Amino acid sequence: MKTLVIFTHPNHQSLSYAFLQEVIRGCKDNANIEEIKVVDLYEEVQPGTRLNESKRRRDMHIDPSLAKYRDQVKWADKIVFVYPIWWGRPPAMLLGYIDQMFASGFAYKEKGGLLPEGLLKGKSVVCVSTMKGPTYYPLFWLNNAHKVLMRKALFQFVGIKKVKFFEFGSMESPKGRQGEKLQKVYRYFKTVGR
Template sequence: MKMLIVYTHPNHQSLSYAFLQEVVRGSKENAEIEEVKILDLYEEQYNPILVFNEHKRRRDMHADPELAKYREQLMWADKIVFVYPIWWGRPPAMLMGYIDRMFASGFAYKEKGGILPEGLLKGKSVVCISSMKGPVHYPLLWLNNAHKILMRKALFNYVGIKKVKFFEFGSMESPRGKHQQKLEKIYRYFKSIDR
């Protein structure tokens, strides 16, 4: 199994970065995982801004040469792991910009005239690891699970990815947030995960 980790947090002293380290640590001890690549969107200085004008047309985005290496990463991966904080009930703008630009028609899906398109990323799986200041049930009780619905239905299912696993960790700024237990949970999951 080949695994791409898309990490989205500007601070390498953050809890998100600690989760990234546990994904890597567990993966190194898993014989099922052949290779791991990390895309750190902030360190990469990834440009999340969509630009459409007389030189860049939306319908050509799937072939934008500026994004070729990122398309190759997504095609290469069997499993894509997203590590990010929840800010204002959703992933950071940097990650949403990556999604806007990368999951383009002609690359991630194609229209076939019906209600739903044909997903072109079938066979891949996704794990989303997110953390937030609020309590763990905040997204469900206050936001009607908007984050998970956005990621699972509006994005991954739409492009053909049916196997999606979420780890949403709440109360992460509290001294009683059980940080070490949560980090250990991620390590154990990736140590034993298969496709």
């Protein structure tokens, strides 16, 4: 299994970075994972979509500046996203990557009906996210907006049906059990299959 990890946090001293390290460590200790690639969005990718007369959204699937990242997504069997939840959603940097990468002609194609055909079928996704607020805050206060956005508005739209979430709340609290949650992520990636 080939695994692509998309890391989105500007601080390499952050808890999100510690989760990234446990994802990598678990993948390296898993015989089912033959190769892992990591993309640090704050280090590598332009933050937003810039469109004009010569660079149109409908042509993003052939944008040469994104070819490397399209190849990574095609290559991967499993895509792992590691990010904090800010304002009830992923950081703008991750949403900018999604805007650019999951474009028509690459991630899906229109077929004239209500829904398009997803072109990323057969892949699986894991989202590892942290937040300051309580774990159940997004579920009860925001109607699960984060998971609905990621699972339905994005991944199912492009054909990815297998999506798992690790959504850890109270991560700035001394009682947040950060070490226990880091170990949970490590154990998952050490044993996960396709």
